[in-house]
Every structure is written in C-alpha cells, then in structure tokens.
Amino acid sequence: AWAQVEMGPPDAILGITEAYKRDGDARKINLGVGAYRTDAGKPYVLSSVAQAEQSILRQSLDKEYLPITGLAKFTSAAASLAYGGDALERVAVTQSISGTGALRIGGAFLERFHTGKAIYVPGPTWGNHGAVFRDCGLKVGQYRYFDPQTNGLNLGGMLEDIRALPKGSLVLLHACAHNPTGVDPSAAQWAEIQRVVEECEHVAFFDMAYQGFASGDVDRDASALRSFVAANRAPVLLAQSFAKNMGLYGERVGTFSVVGNDSAERDRLLSQVKILVRPMYSNPPVHGARIAGEVLSDPALRQMWLGEVREMAERIIRMRAALRGELEGLGSKKKWNHITDQIGMFCFTGLSPAQVDRLASEFHVYLTRDGRVSIAGITTGNVKYLAESIHNVTKD
Numbered sequence: 007a008w009a010q011v012e013m014g015p016p017d018a019i020l021g022i023t024e025a026y027k028r029d030g031d032a033r034k035i036n037l038g039v040g041a042y043r044t045d046a047g048k049p050y051v052l053s054s055v056a057q058a059e060q061s062i063l064r065q066s067l068d069k070e071y072l073p074i075t076g077l078a079k080f081t082s083a084a085a086s087l088a089y090g091g092d093a094l095e096r097v098a099v100t101q102s103i104s105g106t107g108a109l110r111i112g113g114a115f116l117e118r119f120h121t122g123k124a125i126y127v128p129g130p131t132w133g134n135h136g137a138v139f140r141d142c143g144l145k146v147g148q149y150r151y152f153d154p155q156t157n158g159l160n161l162g163g164m165l166e167d168i169r170a171l172p173k174g175s176l177v178l179l180h181a182c183a184h185n186p187t188g189v190d191p192s193a194a195q196w197a198e199i200q201r202v203v204e205e206c207e208h209v210a211f212f213d214m215a216y217q218g219f220a221s222g223d224v225d226r227d228a229s230a231l232r233s234f235v236a237a238n239r240a241p242v243l244l245a246q247s248f249a250k251n252m253g254l255y256g257e258r259v260g261t262f263s264v265v266g267n268d269s270a271e272r273d274r275l276l277s278q279v280k281i282l283v284r285p286m287y288s289n290p291p292v293h294g295a296r297i298a299g300e301v302l303s304d305p306a307l308r309q310m311w312l313g314e315v316r317e318m319a320e321r322i323i324r325m326r327a328a329l330r331g332e333l334e335g336l337g338s339k340k341k342w343n344h345i346t347d348q349i350g351m352f353c354f355t356g357l358s359p360a361q362v363d364r365l366a367s368e369f370h371v372y373l374t375r376d377g378r379v380s381i382a383g384i385t386t387g388n389v390k391y392l393a394e395s396i397h398n399v400t401k402d
C-alpha cells in the first residue's frame with residue numbers, strides 16, 4: 007500500500023548531533039543543541055523543578071484525565087506569568103503540548119476563525135514555524151527581520167513589509183530571544199512595531215518560548231506582549247512554552263491563549279478552543295503541568311525558580327562576552343559586537359555555510375549551516391578553543 011511513499015529528508019539539526027556523536031576528537035563542541043547546558047556542558051534539572059516534583063510524588067496523586075483545557079492551577083498561574091496581573095479575565099487559556107502544540111492549536115484556531123488564511127513570520131524564523139502553520143492549512147509568508155549587513159534588526163524593512171500586508175493580516179512575533187537570530191527589537195522599536203500592527207488592524211500571534219531567558223527577568227521579557235494587551239487594539243494570541251525557562255523540555259508543558267474583549271468573549275473563544283483540542287488529543291498530559299503549577303504557585307519555589315532562570319540567562323550573557331573577548335583578543339579583524347548585542351540562547355554569527363563546514367571538518371565544532379550558534383553549548387572550558395577555531399575560518 008505504501009510503495010509510493012518516498013524517504014523523507016532527515017531533520018537538519020538532528021543531523022548535526024549525529025555528526026557530533028560520531029566525532030572522536032576530545033575538543034569537539036556541539037553548538038546545534040537547542041537546550042540549556044551547564045558550564046560543565048551537562049543538561050540541567052532546576053532545583054525548583056526537582057523539589058516541586060518531590061512534593062508531588064509525596065502526595066501520591068492519581069493519574070486521572072485532566073479536563074480538555076488542562077490543569078487549572080497551572081494554566082491560571084502560567085497566564086499570570088505571561089500577561090502580568092491585568093487583563094486575565096479576558097484571556098482564554100488552554101494547556102498545550104509545549105510551545106509547538108500551542109502554535110498548532112493557534113494555527114488551527116486561525117484557520118477556522120480568521121478570514122486571512124495566511125500568516126506572516128519573520129525572515130528568518132524558527133525552522134518549525136512554516137511546517138506547523140502549513141500543516142494547519144495556512145499559507146506562510148515572510149516579513150523582513152534580520153539585516154545581514156549589521157547582524158541586527160532591519161526595522162525599516164520589517165515595518166514596510168508589515169504595513170504592506172492586507173489589512174487585518176496575521177503576524178507572528180517572537181516575544182523575546184528571537185530564534186534563530188538572537189535579535190530582539192528595543193523597547194522603542196517594539197512601540198513602533200505595535201503602532202504599525204494596530205494601524206493596519208493586524209492580528210498579533212506571539213510566540214514566547216524563552217520568557218526569562220533573554221534578560222533574566224520574566225516581566226521584562228513579557229513587556230512587548232503586555233503592551234499589546236494593555237492597548238487592546240490589536241487582537242492577541244500567545245503560544246507559551248516552559249521547555250526552556252523551567253528546563254521541562256521532554257515534559258511538554260505550555261499554554262495556548264487568545265485574548266478577548268471581555269469575559270463573555272473569552273468564554274466563547276474558550277468553548278471553540280475546546281472543540282479544536284478534543285479531536286486532536288482529547289486532553290493534555292498531567293505530570294509536567296503539576297510540576298510547573300507547583301513551581302509557579304508555591305512562593306518559595308517560585309522565588310527559587312526566578313533565581314534559576316536569571317542564573318541561566320546570566321551564564322548565556324557571560325559566554326557571549328567571553329566569546330567576543332577571545333575573538334577580539336586573537337586580533338580578529340571582523341566585528342563581533344553582535345555576539346553581545348544579540349540576546350537569548352542563540353547567536354547568528356554571520357558565518358557562511360563554507361565556514362561552518364570547515365569548523366566541523368577541521369575543528370570538530372558543529373553548528374547549523376545558517377551560522378546559528380547555541381550559546382548554551384559554550385563553556386568556560388571550551389570558549390578559547392572555539393574562538394581560535396572561528397578565528398581560523400574567518401581570518402582570510
């Protein structure tokens with residue numbers, strides 16, 4: 007029956023990890039991973055998360071189904087974390103299979119209830135956005151975002167493209183720590199983006215996969231989202247993930263929400279979200295949501311978690327400074343200010359595909375061919391060797 011089914015291409019990022027694993031050199035570095043690593047290069051289970059899990063295990067809870075929209079203790083705490091104290095009575099929120107699942111529910115919601123049937127994402131954007139939205143039946147277009155000349159934001163191009171979209175278009179925005187570029191708008195630039203989105207009556211779909219990971223401050227990282235919601239002019243949707251900021255990658259903990267005009271609209275929206283979710287997976291998994299719900303709502307665990315998020319963000323910021331410092335110390339003629347100007351887990355280095363290939367074949371350093379480096383893969387132990395390797399492939 008399946009003879010006509012062809013072999014699909016392998017996932018680009020998984021391919022890098024495979025090549026890294028095969029490499030026997032002791033100096034090898036994997037800069038492809040999209041997960042946080044400690045300064046010893048190890049996966050990190052947050053103490054707040056481990057303690058929450060212990061306390062849940064001690065309660066010997068049952069394994070009954072959750073409601074369609076998930077664990078209320080978790081979703082309401084998650085919504086407050088994202089939106090702050092205001093507007094919560096307007097937010098229709100459901101638990102989701104992490105950020106990807108939230109994007110998928112949002113895509114299905116927009117496909118069903120929005121007339122545009124096309125969503126516009128930044129160029130470039132997270133590799134999965136296109137596939138997620140296309141599989142929801144939406145067309146996917148791009149607006150300009152990254153400027154390869156400056157390795158920074160092309161604000162003029164971005165605003166021009168967003169303004170040129172048909173009135174009422176769907177615009178996907180990375181709330182903070184843009185993946186893959188690490189380039190975030192400043193507060194003043196966000197204000198301009200918001201003004202244009204509102205003037206054009208566009209719909210803003212925020213993807214917030216890194217709250218706290220950019221600046222170390224969960225409120226500051228949510229400020230663009232909150233500013234849109236406070237103005238209440240552009241319709242807002244949100245995909246929220248706890249994979250990175252709680253290190254709950256494999257537990258698949260997140261939320262999807264859509265903001266209504268008032269609580270009556272919220273109720274109508276939520277009723278339709280339930281109708282979308284039920285035939286997809288009936289109801290979400292319980293364990294990770296219990297952990298995140300406990301971390302967010304127990305005051306002591308929450309404080310501990312906020313400190314741990316800050317610690318992760320600060321290690322990333324330190325490694326950016328160290329890499330730039332080493333490169334400059336080697337006398338590199340290239341400009342490396344973007345390494346420290348950019349923010350979050352990733353850095354768009356500006357390395358060419360040929361330079362990336364040389365890094366792998368000659369120096370045992372692995373990253374995606376677009377030149378994206380996961381800063382989480384850098385440690386005080388490998389940053390010097392990494393800088394030497396980058397300097398070697400960029401110096402002539």
Ligand code: PMP
Nearest residue numbers: 040104105106132185215247249
């Ligand atoms: N959006 C962006 C921009 C991401 O970088 C990621 C994770 N790489 C996600 C969404 C979703 O991740 P998850 O499904 O693990 O929450």
